[in-house]
Amino acid sequence: MLVTDADPAVPVALDGASVAIGGRPILREVDLMVRTGDFVTLLGPNGSGKSTLVRAVTGLLPVVGGTLRLFGTPVEDFHDWQRLGFVPQRSTATGGVPATVREVVASGRVGRRRLLRPSGADDRRAVEAAIEVVGLGDRASYGVSQLSGGQQQRVLIARALAGEPELLVLDEPTAGVDLPNQQALADALGRLKARGATIVLVAHEIGPMMPLIDRTVVMRDGRVAYDGPPLTQEVASHTHHPHDHDLPGGHDHAPHVASPFDWERRTRP
Amino acid sequence: MSFLDLFSLSFMQRALVAALLTGLAAPAIGTFIVQRRLALLGDGIGHVAVTGVALGLLTGASPTWTAVVVAVLGAVLMEVIRERGHTNGDVALALLFYGGLAGGVLITGLAGQGAATLQAYLFGSLNSISPSDVWFTAALAIVVLVVTLGLSPQLFAVASDPEFARVAGLRVRAYNMLIAVLAAVSITVAMRTVGLLLVSALMVVPVATSQQLARSFRATLLGAMGVGCLAAVGGLVVSAALSFHASVAPGPTIVLLALAMFTATWPLGAWIRHRSRLMAPFPEVTATPHRTTADHDHAHGPECGHPGVPHGDHVDYVHDGHRHAVHGEHYDEH
Numbered sequence: 001m002l003v004t005d006a007d008p009a010v011p012v013a014l015d016g017a018s019v020a021i022g023g024r025p026i027l028r029e030v031d032l033m034v035r036t037g038d039f040v041t042l043l044g045p046n047g048s049g050k051s052t053l054v055r056a057v058t059g060l061l062p063v064v065g066g067t068l069r070l071f072g073t074p075v076e077d078f079h080d081w082q083r084l085g086f087v088p089q090r091s092t093a094t095g096g097v098p099a100t101v102r103e104v105v106a107s108g109r110v111g112r113r114r115l116l117r118p119s120g121a122d123d124r125r126a127v128e129a130a131i132e133v134v135g136l137g138d139r140a141s142y143g144v145s146q147l148s149g150g151q152q153q154r155v156l157i158a159r160a161l162a163g164e165p166e167l168l169v170l171d172e173p174t175a176g177v178d179l180p181n182q183q184a185l186a187d188a189l190g191r192l193k194a195r196g197a198t199i200v201l202v203a204h205e206i207g208p209m210m211p212l213i214d215r216t217v218v219m220r221d222g223r224v225a226y227d228g229p230p231l232t233q234e235v236a237s238h239t240h241h242p243h244d245h246d247l248p249g250g251h252d253h254a255p256h257v258a259s260p261f262d263w264e265r266r267t268r269p
Numbered sequence: 270m271s272f273l274d275l276f277s278l279s280f281m282q283r284a285l286v287a288a289l290l291t292g293l294a295a296p297a298i299g300t301f302i303v304q305r306r307l308a309l310l311g312d313g314i315g316h317v318a319v320t321g322v323a324l325g326l327l328t329g330a331s332p333t334w335t336a337v338v339v340a341v342l343g344a345v346l347m348e349v350i351r352e353r354g355h356t357n358g359d360v361a362l363a364l365l366f367y368g369g370l371a372g373g374v375l376i377t378g379l380a381g382q383g384a385a386t387l388q389a390y391l392f393g394s395l396n397s398i399s400p401s402d403v404w405f406t407a408a409l410a411i412v413v414l415v416v417t418l419g420l421s422p423q424l425f426a427v428a429s430d431p432e433f434a435r436v437a438g439l440r441v442r443a444y445n446m447l448i449a450v451l452a453a454v455s456i457t458v459a460m461r462t463v464g465l466l467l468v469s470a471l472m473v474v475p476v477a478t479s480q481q482l483a484r485s486f487r488a489t490l491l492g493a494m495g496v497g498c499l500a501a502v503g504g505l506v507v508s509a510a511l512s513f514h515a516s517v518a519p520g521p522t523i524v525l526l527a528l529a530m531f532t533a534t535w536p537l538g539a540w541i542r543h544r545s546r547l548m549a550p551f552p553e554v555t556a557t558p559h560r561t562t563a564d565h566d567h568a569h570g571p572e573c574g575h576p577g578v579p580h581g582d583h584v585d586y587v588h589d590g591h592r593h594a595v596h597g598e599h600y601d602e603h
Contacts, residue, residue, distance in 0.1 A: 058436045081438030088432045095429040097304040097476065099486040107426040111437035116419045143484040146545065156433075163437060 008072035009036050011167040011198045012057055016066030019049075019056045026052045028222045029066065034167075034200055039193055039212050042202045043231065044219035050202045051089060053219065054171050057200070058086045071166075082111035085165030089172045089202075093152040093159075094145045101147070101155050102140045105130055108162030130161035134188045150181025157188060167198045174205050183208045206232055275509050280396045283403040284462065284505055284519070290410035291459040291471065292501030296479075296493035297417045298451045299472030304428040304486070305448070309362075310347065311469035314453050316366040317343030318465050319373030321457075322390045327380035332390065333405060336460060340453035343369060348449040352442065392464035393520035395509060402461060409458045413451050424448060425486060462501060464520035471497055474527040481531070481538025500527035550579040551592070551603070560602040562593060569593055569600065 006013075012034040019027040027049050034040050042050045055061040056068060059075060068075040071083060085108075093104050106119065106127045113123065131140050134154040139147065144155055153173050160168060174182050186208040189199060193212055203209070210232065218226035275281050295311075302310050321339025325332030343365060350361040377387045389397045398406075417424065426434040427444040435441045452472070459468040479492030504523030511517040569575060569586040577584040578592075585592040585603050593600040 060432060060435060079438070081436060084436060086433055086436035088430065088436075090430070095304045096306045096308070097300055097486055097489050098480050098484055099425075099429070100484060103425070103486050104429065107422065107429060108433075108437070110423055110426040110434065110439055113422060115423070119422070141485075146549075159433065 006069065006072050010034070010069070011036060011071055012200065013069040013072075014053075014057075014066065015069075017056065017063050017068050018065035019052055019061050020064050021052065021061070025064075026222050027056065030222075030224055032217060032224060032227070034198060036166075036198050037193075037196050039189075039199045039214045040201070040217060041206065041209070041213050041215075041230070042200065042217050042219060043206075044225070048219040049222040050219050051171055052222075054169055054200070054202055058084065058169055082163050083166045085160035085163055085168045087153075087156050087160050087168070087170040087173055089175070090156070091149060091152075091176060092144075093147075093155045098143050098145060100141050101131065101136055101144055101158075102127060104144055104155055105140075105158045105162050108159035111163050126164055127162050130158040133161055133191055134158045135184050148181070150177040150184070153177055153181070154185060154188065157185070161192070165197075167200070168192065170199070170201045172202050172204060174203055174207065174209075179207065185209075186212065272510055272513075279400075280398060281509060283398045283400065284395050285502060287398055287403055287406045287458075288462045288501040288505045288519070288523070289498060290407055291455075291462050292475075292498035293494050294410040294413040294417075294455045295459050295463075295468065295471040296475040296497035297414055297490065298448065298455050299497075300476050300486075300490045300493050301417070301424050301428045301448055302452060302472060303476045304425070307351075308473045309469065310344075310449070311452055311456060311472040313347060313362050313366045313369075314340050314344050314449075314456050315465040315468045316373075317369035318453070318456055318460065319387070319391070320369050320376065321373075322387070322460070322465070323373040323376035323380065326382050326386065327376050333402060333457060333460070336390075336465075337409075337454065337457045340457050341450050344449035344453035345446060348446055352445065388518070390460055390464060391466045391520075392518035393460075393462045393467070393523070394464075395505070395512070395519055398461050406458050406461065409454050413455045413458065416447070417451060420444075420447070421490070462505065462519055463523050464518065467520040467524045470524040470527060471501065474524065474531055475500065478527065478531040478534050481534040482541070496527065496530055500524075500530060547576050547587070548578055551581075551585060561596070562591070562600040562602055565593070565600050569595065 010033060012032065014030050014032040016029045016031060017027060018025055018029060030053065042053065044050050052061060056063055057070070059078070059081070063075060070078045071080065106123070108130065109119065109123045109126060113119065128140070131137055134157055136151065136154055136158065139151070144152060147155065157170070157173060173185060177185065182205070189201075189209065190212055193199060201209070206213070210230065213230040216226065216228065216231040217224055218231065299311065302308065318336045318340040321336035322332040324330075324339065325335035328335070347362055347365060374387065423439060423444060426437065427439060427441050428448070431441045431445070434444070455472070456465065456468045459471055463471050475493040475496035476489065478496045480489045483489040483492050501523050504526040505519045507526065508517050508519040508522040511522070567573070571577065573586065575586040575588045577586055580592070580594065580603060583594055585594050592603040594603045
């Protein structure tokens with residue numbers, strides 16, 4: 001059977017999609033299809049557009065050219081956001097006020113909860129199951145700030161899982177995480193994969209995730225440079241192009257504005 | 270007139286009701302503001318509201334109403350600048366703070382009112398609360414409490430990670446606006462008791478006090494409301510008691526009482542945090558060479574006074590930079 005972009009069984013379909021930040025094109029004519037049950041990693045140097053791609057797929061950045069379909073629906077008309085779980089790129093799960101692991105994970109249910117209703121048995125079951133999957137069952141009532149960085153990343157993954165998504169998008173969950181915690185993370189993702197979840201993972205280090213990966217997409221300068229069987233980070237950095245060293249302090253796609261009252265439209269309306 | 274007679278005065282009763290509601294509402298919304306790491310947002314809105322009060326004095330309209338309108342507009346403007354204005358949001362906010370305060374003082378002067386009139390709004394005043402004010406304050410405080418507590422799962426998600434909340438399908442911009450508007454409303458609620466320049470303290474200090482001891486968000490929120498209530502009502506009573514000897518505005522006594530509660534809980538919180546760091550289990554790593562201690566005539570045990578820290582399947586006793594684990598007749602260095 002021919003799979004088309006509009007097939008509701010295809011979680012992510014990008015067709016000639018372009019994304020701009022501050023008027024500067026970042027992603028240019030990207031074609032990418034992620035099918036149900038795929039475990040896809042996005043690799044590429046800093047500034048290659050991996051995170052921008054993830055932010056477009058999660059609806060945080062608008063697509064200015066081409067089309068993006070989520071589960072067969074154009075992203076402008078897509079409202080079933082609870083089908084998508086997102087693990088943003090951040091180093092900690094803490095805020096200005098203490099919160100327990102269970103509270104942070106429970107906030108992942110907001111997409112499914114009705115306004116002004118107390119949480120139901122379904123909510124509580126999903127939260128406990130998500131904490132169990134990432135292996136923090138014995139830490140559920142700990143304060144998040146008491147956990148190590150790697151454990152906090154697992155809390156963020158559990159938060160996304162609490163919403164019971166069909167598609168899980170992770171933006172660099174392994175950044176700055178030690179090897180035992182990367183292994184715990186890989187175990188959690190392995191359990192999800194076994195259940196048939198579709199996973200898109202942006203990573204700098206593949207490490208223990210390698211056996212789980214079905215497909216690797218390498219981004220370079222806003223375009224897809226490779227899309228095929230799994231590659232390791234080392235191979236990916238040397239594919240087609242010489243290794244480009246990251247600029248110190250990271251790479252800004254668009255220069256920041258200098259005056260407090262200047263701004264760019266950078267979010268979808 | 271004795272101290273207890275004060276409580277039979279109708280203006281004192283009105284002030285107590287206003288203080289009680291303020292003490293509940295301000296820390297409730299304050300917890301979400303602290304969670305967003307915008308502890309000084311309340312201060313900014315308070316400054317802007319000074320212009321609102323002055324406009325009321327100038328036009329003859331009720332200063333409470335004009336303060337609500339201007340504070341809400343100021344809060345919305347700050348939120349827009351903060352959301353869109355990239356990195357220099359704090360400079361934009363500062364411009365708004367000073368504009369609000371300077372505008373307020375200037376317009377009060379133009380209205381032919383002196384600093385004394387404005388003072389009642391800047392630092393609170395016991396006897397400026399009219400019966401209609403107290404109803405108005407009560408209604409606004411109840412709206413703030415119902416909305417804040419009713420929407421707390423959504424507000425928590427938005428305040429702790431706006432990107433995640435947006436991908437989950439929440440209208441983050443609307444919720445952020447709601448937090449700013451609720452903050453503006455609770456500031457005008459608190460204006461009569463604490464005063465505009467000190468109101469932010471009642472949003473932040475009870476939260477800081479409560480999180481010394483609380484580990485969960487829920488406990489912090491409820492604890493902050495308790496501390497806020499005690500501080501607001503207690504501070505008002507102290508200020509009334511002092512009024513026999515000197516004229517003291519209730520704002521400073523409320524804030525100082527809240528700070529005293531923070532000072533009292535901080536050492537306890539610091540000790541608990543120190544203890545939990547000390548007792549965090551040691552990581553299990555593959556075996557290191559077996560090293561025994563030199564002659565050690567001290568007998569370690571649960572009662573020996575040295576912290577016993579879990580390490581894999583046994584306990585290490587920590588003292589003087591050593592980790593001693595029981596091994597048969599002697600101790601191992603771990």
